[in-house]
Amino acid sequence: MERLQITTLTAQDISAALLVATYTATAAKELLINLHLSGLAGGGAYRACLTRQIAGAGAAYQSPTTVISVSGGVTTALLSTTPLAVNSGDVVRVYAQGLAGDTSVGVVVEVFDLTAATPGDVQTSVAISSTQAVALAQNCVAIRFFYAVSVAVTSTIADDLDAAGSKLYLAVKEEESDSDDDALVLVERTEGLLRLAKAAAADPTKGSLTLGGATGAWTILFWLDQTVTGSLAAWKGNRYVEIKHLPAAGDPLLVTTGRAVLSYGIVQANT
Helix, strand or coil, X not given: XXXXXXXXXXXXCCCCCEEEEEEEXXXXXXXXXXXXXXXXXXXXXXXXXXXXXXXXXXXXXXXXXXXXXXXCCCCXXXXXXXXXXXXXXXXXEEEEECCCCCCCEEEEEEEEECCCCCCCCCCCCCCCCCCCCCCCCCCCEEEEECCCEEEXXXXXXXXXXXXXXXXXXXXXXXXXXXXXXXXXXXXXXXXXXXXXXXXXXXXXXXXXXXXXXXXXXXXXXXXXXXXXXXXXXXXXXXEEEEEEEECCCCCCEEEEEEEEEEEECCCCCXX
């Protein structure tokens, strides 16, 4: 199972059915969607439903509605939809509906791919240079020790990541629950490399985030110099990566999360 997309919203009025997320399929998949609600009035029924628009055109077909009862005094809820099969180009929309008092609700929508992985072809003659990094999938990065890292992550988030005074961070962590001070890598778009191997970075120019694109179609390029990647060898394996946006005013927003795979390259550099 792989998480394909996460959407985070604040202060949403779900007293009537509200569109809270849209996902466009890039291949045939089976989807499971989790809808997290917070700041609820409670004391009644909460609903989630999906619509599927085939190839992104024509009628939007509604799926069966998921309904849960939330007791009075309970302010959070999780609704999971029934699995939905889609084809490439299909557009899936997620709707949430609460009670009359639910006019400022936090919403997090996760889209998961339940499709079983299929084996790919083995490439027998792939050239690897000292500046390459493996691109595993959207929301994933790979770091090879003693090699430079250059990985692009795309996002359809509607927030203005380029707003004046805002901050954009990428963090690679041993565990999802680790603080930024304990990050294996922490890079900020304007400040460069801030943390390395759970300590303050000696040279901020050894890492960078470069933002491209525009609202709804962002590209975030993560770069790390080969001279610092060897410092991460003690944390070989699957780790956690997140990108977050801190507006000049307001709450931090999680842009995306995923996996960071730390591994050795074919050779180790001597410098």
